[in-house]
Amino acid sequence: MKITIRNQIKIDKHEEIIKETYNGELKRIAGKTVLIYKNEAEEKVLLKFDEQELTMTRFTDKPVTMRFHEDFPSEMTYEGLGSLSVLTENLSVNIQEKLVKINYQLAQNDLKIGDYRLHITWLDEEEQEKEGVK
Structure with missing residues (x-):
């Protein structure tokens, strides 16, 4: 399975x-969709989501979890930066189209760091062959 992560990052005017794109796997656990892959740093990444919430956990020496939910801001600790707030403006999950869209902001001590537009898509091997991805 191919998992594609696109992230548009806007910090100030930059x-x-x-x-x-990563090779990964898809599972369904307790009513949630789970995508698992290894990133460029060979860290295991787990995306677990349903229509209301997505959590992204990166398993490093000190695991980092980001939680995206439109109704509830969340906190995360990022090594080197400390505590950050995740403010989800929009979360859209379409399992049939194999697409997740998240618009969010990161902030530290009420100071906005940046705006992010994250798109996650996935294709199984049959779909990859149809699209010539393989």
Whole structure:
């Protein structure tokens, strides 16, 4: 399975678009969809979501978990930066289209760090062959 992560990052007037594609796997656990892959640093990443919430956990020496929910801001601790707030403006999950969209902000002590537009898509092997991805 191919998992593609696209993240548009805007910090002040600087804008960057990052696109990464990984081999991974899809599971369904307790009514949630789970995508698992290893990132470029060979860290295991787990995306667990339903229509209301997505959690992204990166398993490093000190695991980092980001929680995205439109109704509830969340806190995370990022090594080197300390405590950050995650403010989800929009979370859209479409399992049939294999697409997750998240618009969010990161802030530290009420000071906005940046705006993010995250898109996550996934294709199984049959779909990859149809699209010539393999």
